[in-house]
Amino acid sequence: MSTPYAGVLAAVTRQRGVRGCLLVSEADGIIVDANVQVGIEAELVGALVASLYRKSRLGMEAAGLGTVGFLQLEAEHGHVCAMGRDGLVLAVLAEPRAHIGLIRGAMLQSVEAMV
Secondary structure (H helix, E strand, O other): OOOOOHHHHHHHHOOOOEEEEEEEEOOOOOEEEEEEOOOOOHHHHHHHHHHHHHHHHHHHHHOOOOOOOOEEEEEOOEEEEEEEEOOEEEEEEEOOOOOHHHHHHHHHHHHHHOO
16 A cells, blocks of 8 residues: 655665665654664654754754754664654665665655655
């Protein structure tokens, strides 16, 4: 069954090294739609990324630096990337070898396509 955001997620999950893609509410981290590999705790990841993105956005605005365009966290076993629009956050989990530039481009196109 296709969801309204299936195309948004598919464009990003097609990128090499992407382990999962989630669309979550920035306000509470509730998953709107997700496409993740087995073993990924999507609810936990969604809540964490929404919180980090929201706090980053508020911090940048408070510092007078404007809006957050792209958030990337790098860890030992991969990356978490996030972009937001209209109260939604597109989050991506990627392997360490993933090409973040290509993922960022796909995320940007997907976020712009969201209605």
